[in-house]
Amino acid sequence: MNFRDALLVVLFFCASSLLSAEEIRVSLQLQPNQRDTFERIFQQFQVETGIKIVSVVETDLGYKRKVPLWLIERKDTPDVMFWSASQRLYLYAEKGLILPITELWDEQNYDELFSHVKTGVTLNGEVYAIPFAYYHWGLFFRKSMVEQFGGAPEDWESFIAVLTRMKKAGITPIGIGTRQNWPAAAWFDYINLRMNGLDFHLELLNGNVSFHDARVQNVLLEWKRLIDSQFYNEDHENYDWDGVLPFFYRNKMGFMLLGNFVASRWPVRDPLFEDIGFMPFPTINRGIPYYENAPTDVFMIPKSTTKVAEAKAFLRFMARADVQTTLNKDLGYLPPNREATVGEDRFIRDGAELISRAAGLAQYFDRDTPPAFDELATPLLADYISTGNIDALTEGLEAARITIFGLTPNPQDSQPVP
Template identity: 35%
Template sequence: MRSSMKASVASLALAVLAGAPAFAQQRTLTYYADYDPAPLAAMEGIIADFEAANPDIDVVLQNFDHEGYKTAIRNFLTADAPDLANWYAGNRMAPFVNAGQFMDVSDVWEANDLGTKLASAKASMTIDGKQWGVPYTYYQWGIYYNKDVYAQVGAEVPATWDDFIANCAKFKEAGIDCLTTGTKALWPGAGIFDYMNLRTNGYEFHMDLTAGKVAWTDDRVKATFAEWAKLVEPGYVTANHAAIDWQDAAALLVQGKAANYVMGNFAVAVFKEGGMTNDTLGFMAFPTINPDVPRAEEAPTDTIHIPSGAKNVEDAKLFLAYIAEAGPQTKINAAMGQLPINAGSEVADDPFLQAGFELLSTTPGGIAQFFDRDAPAEMAKIGMEGFQQYMVQPDQLDNILERLEKARERIYK
């Protein structure tokens, strides 16, 4: 035993004298992100787990506030790129992909069977048939409804748009808003438009429209508004929606003054703070309008990318493969109160998260990112102003679409 120890020490000394590394060299992986406190703590735990599994790699995380990050990323992708960077899926990543600033990571997807594990989000990560990052969290949109109000008027949960509109007549007769929303901040109206359009024309059309490839005066856009008119023209939407915020509309649902609300899952906390319980609050997918259109859903998706200027690409790809796995996605989403994308992940014991996970994991038609993520900022603002005006003045539709079309021609040059 003693002689073998001496031999080992001698071998180590010879290695050092010869200039050969006796231990593996530490490699640095730089990561720029924009996490809130709870998910930041979770990600730091995931990084620690990754480093324990890969002791040669030191992950250096630099965290920015959300607004600062939006400016910073445009600078650091050009000047001094990290090895990993947070961003968003869909058309929000397209400018960086088209500018050659995000790296193609299709090999990571193929080597780790991510097309199966992350199937629901693959379309939103794909441009020109290639994948440009890895998604780690999203949350569902859909319709939240007051079960007591449904029981009060004898309405069943609708499967189709026609069923939904038939219910609206019952609610109106009872003096209840069929659909509430608060569009003072504009974006809630975009959620309604997106679902009307996704159910009428499908995911690819939504992506083409928000990418400026389709005229706003196109007959297919008008078909979306024709379905929306069935809700707006009879007065089935909260009348003063343009003057109230989304939380004010949430109060109407809580109070039983409204039956339905198209909203994201983050609103559940507000509903429950108002006094609703799992017994009184329901969730459903937005009903089918065109049965020939595969069901697509709205689920803003956060992602991690490898900038083209990354210095440690090999380890960056190892980290992307790690964050795509079920365990890390379970851990960070538990902290965020959101949904993992890996279909093998576990979801918190919450009926709305469970319903959202089932909804999104089985979505055949694609995951949209929400209008103001999928469209450029200027087009998003003009579009959302148009949606708000339409719900107040449906007779102005032609003028609204002409205005949006002029904006499209200017913005997407």
């Protein structure tokens, strides 16, 4: 056999091997600059296992529209799906559309590595997903600007005092973009967590407490102080969550309450990057421990897949400490695996410290409440920043609670709070 024939034989067998290689489709909900990070991890998985990954990528809203089609209508469903822990996961687990992975979880002793986030992937004793990333929330600000107005505040009254001084100086104290509504929910989440704690917060978001309750009304009153003082940008409904960043960069806005997904937008090669600071949401009720929002991203296996073994191999891979270390370092997130290493980025270090001191973690309003309630409630919260109308917000939220959770109205709930 001459060299040419030998080369053709080698190429034939290589091609045959590639054609016969196993392949799974994995869906991802990504920011535009995150795809390369995942593709590098997926390539490592293929090298180690021989299983090729075909990624199915969508941005935020497009992905959320696809999920029901994939899971309920089973149209072109991926073999593994990116999703969110807590209520978004439970919705499909309750319908029997996600494969339980409790046996895998127990075999791998994942309680030792993920017990702190297990609740968000467990329903009725069954585990349904692998947590692979989470990220912290807090207040971002320009350090040089805030120093001019008294420095980063730790408690609520000091925070309001700084905002007041900014307003008098002609600066918009709080920047927010609510075109997609959900950023407004962060303010409700944090004020409620700081005033009433995590257990009450989750009871409220699961329909077990009336929005007429005095504790909820007090939250709305504190939030109203910010609204009535005109601390938010008036045109917030015209901007996406990242649409106000140019104003922030130009010192026209003081604080932004965001998750560390904003790291994908920071101008890291610009000198102003070093001037961006981070702080926890300030204390309001000193008797309440610190609770933080830390939305958790997971991978789950649709019940309809025919490639269960390959999908489980992928989940085992994504649960590994080394994989989570590499992935989250590049994403700017935190690895849930306790044996993983946190990246050197200063905001990630801040987030790790924030979460380590937290007495408990919430997932975020739209993940801690059923999707049907979120769809009705979140636009009301965004509108509240414009109106400051407590009565309208309370009645709207309470009507949504009664409708979504199948409750009977209680006439006493509509009485004024004493």
